[in-house]
Amino acid sequence: MSGATVSEVKFSELEKKVKRENWRRIWFRFKKSKLSVIGLSMILILLFMAVFAEYVAPYPSHAGLYIAFKNAYKPPSIEHILGTDMYGRDVFSRIIFGFRYAFMMIGLVLSIVVPTGVILGLIAGYYRGTFIETVIVRLSDIFISLPPLVLALSIASILEPNIFNSMLAVSLMWWPWYVKLTYSMTVSLRNEPFILAAESQGASTLHILFRELLPIELGTILTKVTLDAGWVILIGAAISFVGLGAQPPTPDLGTMVSEYSKYLPEYWWMSLGPAAGIVLIILAFNLLGDGVRDVFAGE
Amino acid sequence: MSNYTILSVSDLRKYFTTAEGVVRAVDGVSFNVKHGETLALVGESGSGKTTTGHVIMGFYPPDGGKIIYKGAYELSIPMKKRPLELKRDIQIVFQDPGTSLNPKRLVKDIISLPLLVHRIVDKRRVYEKVAELLEYVGLSEEYMFRYPHELGGGEKQLVAIARALAPNPSFIILDESTSALDVSSQAKVLNTLVKIQNELKLTYLLITHDLGVVRNISQRVMIMYLGKIYEEAPTEEFFKLPMHPYTQMLLSSIPTLSEEDEKIKPRGIESVGEIPSAVKPPSGCRFHTRCPFAKQICMEKDPPDIIVNNNHIVRCWLYE
């Protein structure tokens, strides 16, 4: 008994080492591309600002409802680097809080969409030729055939317009794409000898789906996730822009652009800041996405 | 050694429906495999060897015939519905080393799956058992923590063999398991297969198109052409007295490496033509379109079983 334990411990140590080695290899490949490292750093910085917005923002109280008319319509200056808005709020501070909402949106949407889509896609592909496949594939085809923005907008307009519901709307139009991606990969892997081998040895369906198929598909899925993150922001902003998303005074970037665009062109700095904020996040995720793709493409 | 029949296949049929029509991949095949032997199933590609193996594995159901395993199990039931002990007892090693191992799983995970599914060892002893299995097929324990892409073709096949051995099976289907390998790796794999068979009393169904391999590890040979079996014989006898013109054509096509080998090859027959489509197989003896000795009757009627001696059967009108 005790003798066995010694070598088992040695082996499990070795296994951990190999797994660590893997991470190092992934990081090594990722950092080959300077741009993706820049993307990652941008995201980390933005995330930091979002989490600690209360401490990072120069005027945290300006985030929501706050009125100081004597300060309104100030162009960029040392005190207010991106100027102030029509209520005298510091635009820069609001953008920092805007990042918080942006990351919340991304997190919320992707945590609904990715697991749903991936699990359904795996199941549909695995049960190829059965009614389970038909149901899942048909359903996602229907959602895909609807024009995405129209769908999102109509859902958002039925429900009460707030940031949560607008994200629900975005999720509803997004999941079928993950089904499609995962489904097509699963179908092509389904009858590979290594899957047949595992099945014929008695592996459970759960094992096949999550231990055999998913690890192979993960790279492609992750690449899509990072590239999609930017789009979540863009669509969210579009919904907010037409007034169906978050409502003022929520410091959501899209809502801010929408609110402030009424003051164009004289008070350009109001819209410029939040618009730039949106572009920055999208850019960061796209740079990251390229790096993630490179990590997995080499396999 | 008890020579009971471990697998008995009778009048097995498997048809595939395709755009071109119905492919008669396996069309009335019968044979018995004895416990502890290696039975080789030989023929050109497209003759239905893999399909035969896959039906036995249960990857798809047969369209006719019976497969009885160990006198007790009916193998026509699909893989997923088979009792766990069958999934343990029958294993397969595939042809292509590149696709037979999951590229994302460590060798240790690949081999430990059957160990855990069939509770061969206690969870805490898995590493040791995997190391033991690797050692057994001639790989050192450090291979445990490698991914398939870090292995050569022969090493991958050895891992696939270790995986097949893990649940202590009785019967292994080897589907062209060395065809994709260089001779040097093939030699290692062949030697390993022979060693473990002797030690573990395994039964092999060896699917191959390489008669050199057949000569080296099998005790009996069956020649398959377009879904039917045309000759079967003990290996020794098979190379001494190949009877069916198709068998002779296969043998005479082998590029040999020495004078002694050259002497084994039948004279007076030369390889001609190609295997026809299994959608519209030729009437009568399916080989008649390529056979230099074909007679009128060969085109009209299925050849009868000619019993050359106890264990040597040929299906050919020439010997009627």
Next chain:
Amino acid sequence: MLLEINDLHVYYKSYWYILKVLNGVWLRVDKGERVGIIGESGSGKTTLLKSILKILPQNGIIPRGEIRYDGKNILKLGDNELTKIRRKEIGIIFQDPMAALNPVFTIKEQLYDIIKHKMMIEGHNPSSKELHEQAVKILNDVRLPDPERVLKSYPFQLSGGMRQRVMIAMALISAEKLLLADEPTTNLDVTIQDQILKLIHKLVTEKNLSTILVSHALGMVYQMTDRVFVLYAGDIMEEAGTNELFNHPKHPYTQLLISSTPRLSSVGVGEGIKGKIPDYRNPPPGCRFAPRCPYVMDKCINMKPGKIQVNRDHVVSCYLYD
């Protein structure tokens, strides 16, 4: 001497590393001689053939070496002269006909194109009637039944054996002096392999072509060639007349390779070769076979052995014979 290769190095460059594949290869082919190259897959056989025609992939570079063909250094020739050689003098049969035939053109279009270019080099612009005659003739030469139907087909409509015959036909059009065959039958059944090999043998003899036959199937090389070079991991390990090489192999690598081949007349194969082909990013500095060699000595690890003449017709690169 039709072809002579000396100290040929070929590297593949990737973004992250350099693969040092060929490591000073030598080779010679006389007029009318049939030469074989054997070695495990990944040894650089295809790379060597492709360098002869200078058709390496884009990332392939030749930092050093000399390829003398018919008195000219191929590596220094201009594009015009190279094209001429490729279209008229040296033909190549690839391992995978699907990769060499263009899937979107019919066999006719592809054959006509090759014949036309060759005739234009000869200063003659063929009419479509001439093209057709030539194409049918060449398909008959490779024993393809029903050439008219084959001409109208797309590659995917032909069986593997037929595609390989078309490939041979195409190679023969451009091979007036030298035919390169890269594992011409690897994916075919023995029966078809036998037909193809006999065909190549017959055509080559008729036209008195020099050939280089590359293969990892030893029996085929034994049957088809006069002289054999053993290539392992980018180094020529041994060179000898075919009979001499297969009956009296000297290099441990050659010995293991030959003893690993299953025989028809006896049971039992050698134990194979342990390990695998080295990583070309970081190949062994001495003999490239050293890490797998059962007789490895200290000096093998540090310095590459030179050519050692063991007898008139037999050269080996191994310290055991020093």
